[in-house]
Amino acid sequence: MSEQNQPVRTPSFSETIKTEVVCPNDTNPMGILQGGVLVQWMDIAAAVCAQTHAGCISVTASIDHVRFFSSAKVGDILTIKARITRAFTTSMEIMVEATMRRVGSSEIRPVSLAYFTFVAIDHLAHKKAVSPVILTTAEEERLFQLAGKRKEKMLQKEEK
Template sequence: MTQPLTTFRFLAEPTDVNFGGNVHGGVVMKWIDQAAYACAAQWSKCYCVTVSANGIRFIKPIKVGQLVEINARLVHTGQSSMHIYVVVTSGSATEGTMTVANRCFITFMAVDSNSQPVNVPSYHPENEKQLQLELVAMHAKDFAKQLDTDFNENMGIH
């Protein structure tokens, strides 16, 4: 199957801005979650729930009125999980110059009507770039598992 890519494109609105005059980080995270959900649902043909977000990196602020583009692409699958690489770019709507504002990996799980995991089709990279993104997603997945272990065992936090 071809690697799914979901693209959202819209203008940043005044209601998206925080007190500092930039789009609020929580709003950006909502956009990321929505685009990644659409990508995961497209691949699995199921309802999906967010499992984790890894490596969320706020690189550049987004201003009101800027064009925002969110690209979410599947880069790795488990049995029921889908790992989505999301890149948020922003820039002038009239100049066509876009720069990376945010990037991250977000993991979804396909579930049935009883919220039980559902197997998803396997994803297989078709080129070197896709393979590299899959390897980074696998590294992020391993890191998240280790972080869970550290919290649960070493710090007694559940």
């Protein structure tokens, strides 16, 4: 907390970690976790992260650069980590990484990575300005710069 009793909005302040165990209902007929189910779990972690940073309800505006690196199967333990990279005016970019571990193994494998954009809204669903992210490490600074580049590209695409 800062002097005015306001939280210091670093990426660590709003970092959100969600754990899931893959169950039969989450999989395709081969017993492999469905991508859409995983993205839903990632969306929830990202929403909690964005809303913790913004201090208000925030809605998903986009999900970009979704990648799946390896397949998770029934019984695997998924850890989903959501971390804010940058806050713009009303929007926030949240980087979400999913990793898996098999019961009885200590090996952690990357499963997915995606970038979510959330927009903060008030009780009338009007867009609302968000506080900047307070950066504390060189890695956070690097991710902040990359988020700016992704936003620039997105705006250029929209102009076309």
